[in-house]
Amino acid sequence: MSRKASGLKAWVIQRVTAIYIAVFSIYLVGALITDAPINYAEWKGWFAGSVMSVATLLFVLSVLMHAWVGVRDVLIDYVWNTSQRVIALSVVATILIACALWATQALVLARLV
Amino acid sequence: MKFRISRYNPDVDSEPYMQEFDIEVSRGMMLRDALLEVKRQDETFNFRHSCGEGVCGSDGVNVNGTNKLACITAIADLKEPVEVRPFPGRPIIRDLVVDMSQFYQQYKAVDPWLVREDPMPEQEILQSPEDRDKLDGLYECIMCGCCSTSCPSFWWNPEKFHGPQALLSAWRFLADSRDQATDERLDKLEGPYKLFRCHTIMNCVEVCPKGLNPTQAIGNIKNLMLKKAI
Incomplete structure (x- = not known):
């Protein structure tokens, strides 16, 4: 993350995404308890809806940003060697971006196919 | 009462060690008084202190794992043996004296x-x-x-x-x-x-x-x- 995003911005991102993650998680768990999809088609249909699709994409993006700020904080605290930190941050970023792309692909396919 | 005090003299010791002292405690005694008693027993022992009433902020030490001001910490409230160490994370100059x-x-x-x-x-x-x-x-x-x-x-x-x-x-x-x-x-x-x-x-x-x-x-x-x- 750029130097600009490092202080206040990262702190705000972490808190705002936390709220969205909390709200969406409560909805998701609630929906799964009260009205869980019973088969693949229903499951796919649920996530193919435009509101749910966008809400889930937002959720994935929030988790991505939240995790990035959190893991970066831990690495800043405990990994002082610059090259080690760059490697660690790169690995984390790669995994997070891969997760986000995979989730996006699944959501897009649910709407297309 | 048993006290375990962290000792370190950079000229002699390779690393800090704990030394035991037996201090006779009296009513209303504060940790600073006990440390002064330690110094009477062993004058090579060093710690910072000044006002003795929680105003100057000189005698901060780590007592049983918690940072406290020795002068306003009553001995009666401490668990035996009382372990006194210098502030954590600071370079030790000598005994309980750290580089701030x-x-x-x-x-x-x-x-x-x-x-x-x-x-x-x-x-x-x-x-x-x-x-x-x-x-x-x-x-x-x-x-x-x-x-x-x-x-x-x-x-x-x-x-x-x-x-x-x-x-x-x-x-x-x-x-x-x-x-x-x-x-x-x-x-x-x-x-x-x-x-x-x-x-x-x-x-x-x-x-x-x-x-x-x-x-x-x-x-x-x-x-x-x-x-x-x-």
């Missing part, structure tokens, strides 16, 4: 003085009683160092993170209606280290012998930053 240079550098870095843009008035700068009240819980800091040296974030990054003491002082001047350098002060605190290494662990609040709340002050700084940013 970084702590003072961090304090200096927040410009702990009033900054005025307006010309100075002939006499004092007036302040309403309400504005003066905002400084309560901030100006009382005696800089003993109990908070900053109990803060893990300060242990990991003492040269970059200001630490709870300096940040409490930063808020003391941000909250002062007479100060006119709010933006400059906030700009200086931006970045991932100086302010934002605080993860609200709150060790500082727990150990402050003056009952101050650096975590609250840090939260106030973040909120003011946010308010000024949007």
